Amino acid sequence: MNVTCEALLGESFLDVALAHNIDLQHNCGGVCACSTCHVKVKQGMERLPEMEDDEADQLDEAEGLALESRLGCQCKILEDTDYIVEIPQLNPAIAKLFHEGAH
Numbered sequence: 001m002n003v004t005c006e007a008l009l010g011e012s013f014l015d016v017a018l019a020h021n022i023d024l025q026h027n028c029g030g031v032c033a034c035s036t037c038h039v040k041v042k043q044g045m046e047r048l049p050e051m052e053d054d055e056a057d058q059l060d061e062a063e064g065l066a067l068e069s070r071l072g073c074q075c076k077i078l079e080d081t082d083y084i085v086e087i088p089q090l091n092p093a094i095a096k097l098f099h100e101g102a103h
């Protein structure tokens with residue numbers, strides 16, 4: 001499913017997803033302390049802020065890591081351009097943990 005969203009400068013991909021009811025997980029609340037907001041940036045990577053060490057460390061825990069992987073909460077939109085962002089399917093193990101945590 002493809003969704004097109006408008007975003008404000010300074011918003012993160014996580015902010016944009018939540019504002020548009022897109023189910024991007026964010027177990028730590030967007031403070032770079034998990035990897036559940038893992039996204040793959042298919043277009044616009046070069047327009048994003050460089051990855052900090054904290055993000056790289058958390059990202060190492062993400063399933064299906066790829067060259068275009070980033071954490072959605074750490075990708076601030078700082079330029080007026082188009083980005084294409086893929087949200088990988090939720091890993092069944094993560095889904096199970098998340099579900100159990102809700103009880």
Ligand code: FES
Nearest residue numbers: 028030032037073
């Ligand atoms: S929401 Fe936890 S690192 Fe992004």
